[in-house]
Amino acid sequence: MSQLSSTDTPIAALPGDALRERAVDQLRAELGDALIDTLVKPGDDVWVRVRADAWHEAGIALRDVVGLDYFCFLSAIDWMPSPFGRGEDDPTQPQAERDMTIRQGYTGGETRFQLFARACSTTLHFGVTIKADVGDDMTMPTWIPCYTGANWHEREAHEMFGINFAGHPDLRNMYLPTGFEGHPMRKDFPLLARMVKPWPGIVDVEPLPGEPADNSDADGGES
């Protein structure tokens, strides 16, 4: 079996945050003011947010300038809080009032939907999480020219969030039947199993032994 190869690389010296800072500088030089916000968490990860019209250029820059050769994933977030809470309402009661302010996560944002993706480097051993706001037309440029593997991820984001990808060759549904109405991962799409009858977890609320009864609210009882 002499023709078979194996490598015996020692455990690589892990890069510090210098690599992440460098990636941010490279992206800023490449994209200019299209790079809206960045966040480097020491020893953890780096987040960047770009303008929606620079999404494609950002992908090219990540691949060719920063050198992230490995495509990890692409997906979307709906930042609107769910009008159904955590699906624990009693369906026979009127719906509870909830705080519906949209608060985006790291690197901020202006829209309800955000696209986010991640690419990594197999040689430098770090990755970048990149985000972009999705405007009201719900259309983003496709990432297939940057990373071919984005194809299926964009199909998934299309059917689950209703985001269109300009230039995608084939946005057929992957999971849902053709002609399915609605986008299940949107927060205002109800989880039907929780709508037809009360979640059994809320029935089991009882104080733990040795604790005052007023300390155990509905949330504490089911954890």
Place this chain on the structure above:
Amino acid sequence: MTMLGDRQRLAYIASQAADARLNVELETEGMTLNIGPQHPATHGTLRIICRLDGEQVVWAEPSAGYMHRGYEKLTEVRTFPQVTSLVNRIDWLGSFANEVPFILAAEKLMDIEAPPRAQHIRTILFELSRIANVSLFLGDLGVQLGAITPVFMAFRDREYVLNLIESATGGRFHPNFDRIGGLKDDLPKGWIEETRSVMRKLRTFCDEIDDLLFGNEIFQSRTRGIGVIPKDVALQYGLSGPNLRASGVDYDLRRDQKIAMAWDKVDFKVWTHSDGDSFARCWVRLQETREATLIVEKLLDTLPAGPVMAKVPRIIKVPEGEAWVSTENPLGEMGYYVVSKGDLGPFRVKIRSASFNNISIVPWLLRGVYVPDVITILASLYFILGDIDR
């Protein structure tokens, strides 16, 4: 695609030419072959639609989604500790390994770390689930090629590993043993000695498979040079795990990232292969199984004493933030992007599963191959349906 195997490229051009000629001269159309949704070669309900020209595939499209369970949506109505029982069922052959990255992401957000002993036991169980998962692959590989014996050996020896997982966690397939801050329990009495003897048995199993299958002339001629994935294509599609390493990329998340697990405490080898064909993918998996048994033994040697659970509040509220943690699971990179709003449950969980990316290369890979090779290529890519559909 300069690195593409000559045979595959020529076959593709020939099939295109034949298709055009047939359509123009004889006004015939290629035949459509439907594989699945239920087929012994698919490990679940994956359907593949192939358009054929004679014996060659000119177009193929996998149709997933027969097993979509909507775990990303369901996590939004669960508390953080409850999510492990869901994500257990993503890759059901190596289920303990699915829990680990999610728990690590939650721990990262809460800024706590499991005690050293818990990290060690986590890593041991992680590697045991890798052995249980991949040993089934090694047995199943024979069945796809018409050899019946290896699958019986695989089921026999996998049972030892499942018994170990069961005696430590209480569950054969769905341990649900990982907790935020540590583990549910310590190891039972006598488990360490038992594990050592099982690891020896598993190495014998690997040697048997090596002799029986990998040294077999029929096996080699059916897998060598078939389904070649060049390095750049593998990276573009986001292939991970053994599929990526079989294309010559030396990338293993056990070694290449800083993570609160015990892999940095042991010295192990990351196996790669430069060919990128079906044989290379199978070979890398065989070596990894053997390496995993060695990792388990080395970890047992250095198992530290101490508690298995850190101090965590009884009601777990995870502070607001976002975290990404991925680990090198039996099938490849499995990661969770967890968004918390400071609530009892996650706000959004993006599950990045290995098979989803691994199988998205199929339309590219199956072009120009012969029909019998479709089965060996799919077998060598090794996917679990639950891991594609989630």
